[in-house]
Amino acid sequence: MTDMLSTATEPDTPHGGRVPSFAVISGKQVEEALGGREQELVDLVEATYRLHGAGDSVNPPSYFLRFPDRPTARIIALPASIGGSARVDGLKWISSFPDNVRTGLPRASAVLILNDHDTGYPFACLESSVISATRTAASAALAADWLSRTRSRPRRVGFFGTGLIARYIHTFLAGSGWTFDAVGVHDVSPDSTAGFCGYLRQTGATGQVTVHDSAEDLVRSSDLVVFATVAGRPHVTAPGWFAHNPLVLHVSLRDLAPEVLLASANFVDDVEHCLKADTSPHLVEQRTGNRDFLNGTLYDVLQGRAAPPGDQTVVFSPFGLGVLDLAVGKYVYEQVARAGELRLIDDFFHDLRRYG
Incomplete structure (x- = not known):
């Protein structure tokens, strides 16, 4: 060599x-x-x-x-x-x-x-x-920026899943100018939760850090919700948790039940890629028989062809290109x-x- x-x-x-x-x-x-x-x-x-x-x-x-x-x-x-x-x-x-x-x-x-x-x-x-983690996190930070331009910029972020991808997303949010008053954390693994909180302390992250034992509490207390889990099928099924209309970065793609997406405005990175392999958007398509629930792609937003509503939960589901x-x-x-x-x-x- x-x-x-x-x-x-x-x-x-x-x-x-x-x-x-x-x-x-x-x-x-x-x-x-x-x-x-x-x-x-x-x-x-x-x-x-x-x-x-x-x-x-x-x-x-x-x-x-x-x-x-x-x-x-x-x-x-x-x-x-x-x-x-x-x-x-x-x-x-x-x-x-x-x-x-x-x-x-x-x-x-x-x-x-x-x-x-x-x-x-x-x-x-x-x-x-x-x-891979970098492009995922950069994509999430980009989407958070553009999808929040028609609404109040989130001040409370919640991380559902606290592994490597969550760490990178937080790093890219902070590195691209985001600051938060509160950072919520929820994970089924206490060790992962402790590790993520340690990362937040070491980096001097802004915002009061709160560990939530309840997934519902995390969602309801966050204006920006980041799903970064290893879930293979939907486990968040209650649209009512999102009644405050947060911005949701559905990075792990299979956390949200069809009922949640049907009650939200939905954006993806690429329609054909995202609506397959039993992702949450794919499950919605299978249930409804159409793609009418999609508001557009991130490219549509970048081009000004689509705009996320300010009075509805907005979900970004990126398959990863x-x-x-x-x-x-x-x-x-x-x-x-x-x-x-x-x-x-x-x-x-x-x-x-x-x-x-």
């Missing part, structure tokens, strides 16, 4: 082309490239949504690998391609094994492969759990390359002679 960035000295192929390089970027490098750049990354995610909405991307359905002997686990493949200045193709391969938490390991792990736009050759493999991973991954690659810290794998590609 070569700890250097260099393509000028790479050998030529027999026909004069450059031998493709391949880099491995570690989680530590990813974190260093992304840390403290929350607003810049929110802006990057917004620009990517605009590219996707304008059709300058390819984002086919995600592919789910499930296991009969491990019904709670899954691995998902998210292929995608994005144009604009990034011009990159690739694939995120992300696993979700909830039982990991009992042994002290994070639930999710992931890698991201970046492919060259012109040759198709993969040129980098990046540890991607941090990239592979193009966002590509945009953030390419950003990381460029940061590491500029710093001269790419770790190139010597001779990763072999036998490049067409006829031997």
Whole structure:
């Protein structure tokens, strides 16, 4: 392995082309490239949504690998391609094994492969759990901003689920200018709750922190509710909990019963992606036989084609798009390359002679 960035000295192929390089970027490098750049990354995610909405991307359905002997686990493949200045193709391969938490390991792990736009050759493999959490949190912060522009900006935030994603979302809210008078916390795991509260103390988070034993109390006392759980089916079934019309970031996608969504204004990141795999919006479509409950996409809001009502609960349900991973991954690659810290794998590609 070569700890250097260099393509000028790479050998030529027999026909004069450059031998493709391949880099491995570690989680530590990813974190260093992304840390403290929350607003810049929110802006990057917004620009990517605009590219996707304008059709300058390819984002086919995600592919789910499930296991009969491990019904709670899954691995998902998210292929995608994005144009604009990034011009990159690739694939995120992300696993979700909830039982990991009992042994002290994070639930999710992931890698991201970046492919060259012109040759198709993969040129980098990046540890991607941090990239995935970053794009999720940046998307949530972006949605919170745009979906609150027609209503009073929330001052009380509640986190339903207190794992890695909740931490990243709070970090990105704070890093993009949000402050809160109160921070509510609820989780079925006391250890997760304690860990999240410790993070809040260490970072000097604004707002009085309250741990709620009751899910209902958390929802009713929050103007901005963040669902970041590992729920596989709806467990919040009472529309009355949302009578105060909060803004809801339904990041984990399967927490809210159809009754709650039918009583709310609903926005998604991508209609076709979100309404499948038994997400809460998909369950609504199955029940009603239509998609009339949807008010629009986040891109519609960005373009001014849709506006969230100020007198109704607003729910944002993002499926999570592979193009966002590509945009953030390419950003990381460029940061590491500029710093001269790419770790190139010597001779990763072999036998490049067409006829031997």
